[in-house]
Amino acid sequence: MIHTLRVGSPGSRVIRHSGPGGLRFPAFTGSGFHIVLHGTCWLVSEDEEPVALEPGDVVLTTCGTEHGLSRTPCALAELPPVVMGPFPPAPGPFDFEFLCGSYRLDHGRVPQYLRTLPGLIVVSGRPGRHPELQALVALLRRDTTGTGMGAGATRPALQDLILVHALRRWHEQHDDAAPWPTTGDPGVDAALRAMHQNPGRQWTVAQLGDLAGMSRTAFSRRFAGVVGQPPKGYLIRCRLAHGARLLRETDATLATIARRIGYSTEFAFSSAFRREYGTSPSHFRVGGRPARRNGI
Structure with missing residues (x-):
């Protein structure tokens, strides 16, 4: 974070x-x-x-x-x-x-x-x-x-x-020690736990719904209502957050990180990362940030 x-x-x-x-x-x-x-x-x-x-x-x-x-x-x-x-x-x-x-x-x-x-x-x-x-x-x-x-x-x-x-x-x-968000909804929490524990897996909404004990449609509706965004959108941001940690905390190559968080190529990972964080993975790794603006 x-x-x-x-x-x-x-x-x-x-x-x-x-x-x-x-x-x-x-x-x-x-x-x-x-x-x-x-x-x-x-x-x-x-x-x-x-x-x-x-x-x-x-x-x-x-x-x-x-x-x-x-x-x-x-x-x-x-x-x-x-x-x-x-x-x-x-x-x-x-x-x-x-x-x-x-x-x-x-x-x-x-x-x-x-x-x-x-x-x-x-x-x-x-x-x-x-x-x-x-x-x-x-x-x-x-x-x-x-x-x-x-x-x-x-x-x-x-x-x-x-x-x-x-x-x-x-x-x-x-007394909140969970390493991932919890919502109080057992089905949604099971899906959140799975995504955070294994962000690189090629999860489908149907598989996550099975973990939650719901149909694909019912799970999508429940997840969006509780979390505030669709399951796929949340999974993408979960993967990219994990990738950001690996960039700063390890020496792994971009290709290795891409595979670990579920992207097939370094290019796909870089494009998604830039859309989310506004900077390239390489620039992020060395501590770069956009130009500073005035303000508190």
Whole structure:
């Protein structure tokens, strides 16, 4: 998941707010987080009740869901949109201050793993609970607001670590240790498990339906309703995510990786990979990413 997000454009920024109201963050393609540094505020969303936040709390925006941070509980539509850009924090007194980090994906999609999680996740990071996370936040804040040598190189790495630690804390709280998504539907979960355990197999929808104990048509309808996309589309993204891990974690050739994840040729794998991630497998392997854009 981290390797996939690194294809995007990472950025971080400290924001301060004073007075009533707050700020609204429009939906975007990517993932990000907010960390409350000082003061108290409320997480506001379209469909859920406002959530009170205190210093140290982390809000994960898993799939770029529209949301807001406000001095008091309110409707999301009441908040003005934040002005995007690499601006320094506002001077003078403030009611609350928070650190933002984001991965904006100019190409491709948010990793499937993140799309299976709630759109907004709150992780308590209050003093004394998670010292490692607090240390990482302090380092990112220092690099985000400073101009020291090497700050531009360390910020993406610190964002990665903060995201990993925050997700780890959330999974610990929810006792979710499965290495693949689970839906609560036994038939769909059996098919998901099979695809993730053996992404290179030439699965057919009928075979997956048999594992789920359903007909091909009934399984396709159930899977799309529960997961949000057809079985074949999910399998393709599962294969490509596995291929992305092999590119970064092994020295296997493109042809070898293609065969391992179910593609008959290196060309077919490269074409599918470029459509999904917006870059070639070779460029992805060496850590390349599209040109960075301004923004938080």
